[in-house]
Amino acid sequence: xxxxxxxxxxxxxxxxxxxxxxxxxASALPGQxxxxxxxxxxxxxxxxxxxxxxxxxxxxxxxxxxxxSSHHMVEDFKEGDFYADVTGPLGNPSEFVHATPEExxxxxxxxxxxxxxxxxxxxxxxxxxxxxxxxxxxVGARMESLLIYTEELASACDxxxxxxDDGSRGFKGVGTAQLEELVASxxxxxxxxxxxxxxxxxxxxxxxQKLGIPIQVSMNTLMxxxxxxxxxxxxxxxxxxxxxxVDGPEFDGxxxxxxxxxxxxxxxxxxxxxxxxxxxx
Ligand SMILES: Cc1cc2nc3c(=O)[nH]c(=O)nc-3n(C[C@H](O)[C@H](O)[C@H](O)COP(=O)(O)OP(=O)(O)OC[C@H]3O[C@@H](n4cnc5c(N)ncnc54)[C@H](O)[C@@H]3O)c2cc1C
Ligand code: FES
Numbered sequence: 001x002x003x004x005x006x007x008x009x010x011x012x013x014x015x016x017x018x019x020x021x022x023x024x025x026a027s028a029l030p031g032q033x034x035x036x037x038x039x040x041x042x043x044x045x046x047x048x049x050x051x052x053x054x055x056x057x058x059x060x061x062x063x064x065x066x067x068x069s070s071h072h073m074v075e076d077f078k079e080g081d082f083y084a085d086v087t088g089p090l091g092n093p094s095e096f097v098h099a100t101p102e103e104x105x106x107x108x109x110x111x112x113x114x115x116x117x118x119x120x121x122x123x124x125x126x127x128x129x130x131x132x133x134x135x136x137x138x139v140g141a142r143m144e145s146l147l148i149y150t151e152e153l154a155s156a157c158d159x160x161x162x163x164x165d166d167g168s169r170g171f172k173g174v175g176t177a178q179l180e181e182l183v184a185s186x187x188x189x190x191x192x193x194x195x196x197x198x199x200x201x202x203x204x205x206x207x208x209q210k211l212g213i214p215i216q217v218s219m220n221t222l223m224x225x226x227x228x229x230x231x232x233x234x235x236x237x238x239x240x241x242x243x244x245x246v247d248g249p250e251f252d253g254x255x256x257x258x259x260x261x262x263x264x265x266x267x268x269x270x271x272x273x274x275x276x277x278x279x280x281x
Contacts, residue, residue: 001082002036005058007074010148013065014116015074016050022057024049024088029097030124031218031250034059034088035226038073042084045069046223046245048120048195049089051152059086062119062148068275090226091249094124094193095216101131108134110182110189110213111157112175112204114196115141118149120218121195126156134158136187140175140200144168175200176207189213194253198262205253217253219244222265235261 006018024034033048051060065071077083096104109128113121118139128135135157141147142165154160162170163178171178183189192215194204201217208215221233221244228246235244236257242248 001084002086004077004079004081004083007077007079009074010062011146013146014062014148015065016060016062016119017074017077018058018060019083019086020057021059021086021088022054024086025052025057025059026054028052028059028089029093030127031094031097032089032091033226033249034061034086034090035223036061036073036083036087037085038069038077039084042072043069044085044087044224044226045073046090046220046226048218049123050119050149051123059088062116064116068278071276087226091245092247094127094250096124096128096133096191104128104131104133107190108188109136109191109193110179110187111135111137112179112192112194112196112200113137113139113149113153114175114194114200115146116148117194117196117200117218118147118153121193122149122152122156124193125153129156129158136161136182136189138163138175138178138182140164140178140196142166174203176203179204179207180211183211183213192216193218193250198258198265201253202256202258202262205256205258209254215253216250217256218249219251219256219261220249220265221261222268234264 003020035044047061050062111121136159137157138161140163192208192213194201195218224230224232226245233244238255
């Protein structure tokens, strides 16, 4: 059993939970995720580790209320309650954690975080910033009230660029448009990372290909076991079959078969809609 120590809504549809999980906190690295099963009957929900504190023995997850399970995990649990299972850290850490100080020298990163994907950007940007690497972060949301993690990110990067579709805060437009403008104004990046909805990662990849910047994306495919056994998270990368849970979750965006990945992520829409309709009944 894993105790929920803190719970806070970041906006009406996104909750942040700090969970006691000392063994996971002791070994979690940027880019990794965990799977939470809220209770005995709950489904297994993969979530990126948005922060971890080895001294306090805690991990932080940021959950978007999207369907039955995410609503259940946030709305039906309060501080002091327990989740039945928290498994992790799962997946591979981001490539850069294995880079030598020599290799890191001279790199300059730009992160593009879309919507909920903003929170998982934080541990990666922080790790690089703490290691003296130049980091810019572009965060996009539909409107100002949906922007999250801005204070945390501001302290974990050199420059934070906020974008909103409606122009209510920062740059008016999508994150990729902001990136193009930054590069046109003379900014140079050696590496890009995009985290967010698949469609946003696909377009971030296309933009980075145009700008000649290699890009890593974090594939939020459907997952069940998280151990490479069930095949739910299958994704084609460079013409080869990969499993996002054990081979990823991060891949070279230019090699991902986006059309297949997006098609596969939609395959249970009717079941998901039915589960949401039954939620709370
Ligand atoms: C590696 C990874 C990291 C993730 N990190 C986060 C995170 O930090 N915060 C967050 O809110 N969400 C994250 N997700 C997505 C999250 O797992 C889904 O939003 C959640 O499972 C939705 O469940 P639901 O019952 O609320 O929604 P449903 O109505 O069941 O599904 C809504 C949509 O969520 C996705 N989804 C549903 N079930 C799964 C599943 N078993 N595995 C993956 N995606 C699913 C599908 O795109 C689906 O169309 C991550 C997914 C992966 C694979
Ligand atoms: S989630 Fe089952 S193989 Fe990846």
